[in-house]
Amino acid sequence: MAVGLQIVGLFLGVVSWCLQSSCTSNQVWKMRSQSESVTTSQWQFEGLWMSCAATSMGSIQCSKFKTVLGLSAHLQTCRALMILSLLFGLTSIIVSVLGLKCTKLGRTPEQVKAKIILSGGILFILSGLFTLVAVSWYAARVINDFYDPLYGGVRFELGTGLYLGWAAAGLAILGGSMLCCSSKTTPSTPPARQFSYYSTTGQGQSIYRAAPASDASGSKAYV
Secondary structure, eight states: OHHHHHHHHHHHHHHHHHHHHHHHHOSOSEEEOTTTOSOTTEEEEEOSSEEEEEETTSOEEEEEOSOSTTSOHHHHHHHHHHHHHHHHHHHHHHHHHHHOTTOOOTTOOHHHHHHHHHHHHHHHHHHHHHHHHHHHHHHHHHHHHHHOTTOOSOOEEEOHHHHHHHHHHHHHHHHHHHHHHHTOOOOOOOOOOOOEEEEEETTEEEEEEOOOTTOSSOOOEEO
């Protein structure tokens, strides 16, 4: 049961990391509202790294943000959070593979492997939280600017990149939670110790064997 839980959790973590990569490189974190467009044959959308414009003829022109220091604080923070989520996700994949019960890593005890898989699960959860904070903060700014009557800039709506980020965050947190739950090991009860005493007499060999510890009486069994 624990092995299956670990494999499913790791699979969800890998899928979440792939979605995080797609989300980070996606250029449609926000798209210009059609109510603000002069004509519906032109679209404008932005991501974390560049701004693009597309026409109905199929031509797309993208321009990277020329400066980093000139960007808004929330955009720089979202960039940093997404990069951290990718690094944490990649590290958690490697750590989780090493901590699987079905992975043979020398003579590593089960208790150590349980701690390794727990660390991988925690890293997955942190990766998902970083992604969740980044996309939620970005979406909150887009929604706030859209409904702000005093906002004088172009109004945008939520793009597909944000939905990819929310899906990635959910899978990462779910996969990490499954890995953390699978790390709980049931301590095995050590067998009751038995002591045997041998004595040699003239009539032959006698063996005196101590009774199990669970016995209520302290008497010895003679064989």
